[in-house]
Amino acid sequence: MAATAGRSARTVGAGWGFALLLVLTGAAGLLASWVITIDKFKLLEDPDFTPGCSLNPVVSCGSVMESDQAEAFGFPNPMLGLVAYGVVVCVGVGLWAGARFPRWYWLTFAAGCLFGVGFVSWLQFESLYRINALCLWCCLAWVATIVLFWYVVALLVRTGLVPAPAWLAGFLGEFAWVPPVLHLGVVGMLILTRWWDFWTS
Structure with missing residues (x-):
């Protein structure tokens, strides 16, 4: 009980490297959300508008923007990103x-990062197996969210804010880059295998 109280009472900061990572991932997500939002408005004004990142049948931002999944909460998803990634940048600057x-x-x-990585995982599945198209700006937001999530988890574990075995805290202290690289590798392999015939034709 005392240990839990002590954990709750203390405050935790982070080095400039972690702060910079938050600023960069937040800025990347913010940029992606901003561009998609602008293109979404243009698409609403002109149904024949073709976003600049619609390059071929697979990399087709327009197809993704026009899907039902692009408005999962009743409004364009990037509007949520404009707020969420803005918060990430603010936290990074504060640190x-x-x-x-x-x-x-x-x-x-x-918890917000967990929601974010869960949401982009759902969007990845929908893009690959339901919409059958990729949005490059969405991919940038995916990468930013995945990297952000795993580094936040690593910080919580190694600082003791979340109880974990000593070996895990030590591993994440030395090799925090491993989980996001593996996660992104899996996503990359799914994308590669999903459109293998297209990439190799």
Whole structure:
């Protein structure tokens, strides 16, 4: 009980490297969300508009934007990204300036990251096996979200904000890059195998 209380009371900051990672991943997601939002407005104004990233039948941003999945909550998904990735950038800048946050704040932030990675995983499945098209800007947001999620998990484990075995904390302290690389590798392989005939033709 005392250990739990101590964990809740203390605040945790992060080095400039982690802060920079938050700023970069947040900025990447923000850029992707902004471009998709602008293109979505243009598509609503002109149904014949073709987004610049619609390159071929597979890499077709327009097909993704016009799908039902692009408005999962009743409004264009990138509008959610404009808010969420903006928060990530703000947290990163705060950490860079020396801010330290309590455990509840980090857990709330991690919960948001978990929702984000779960949401993009669903979108990946829908893009590959339902919509049958990829959006390059969406892919950028996917990468940013996956990298962000795993580095936040690594921070929580190695700082003791989330209880974990010592070996796991040590591993994530030294090799925090491994989970996101493996995760992105799996997504890349799914994309490659899904359209193998197209890529090799």
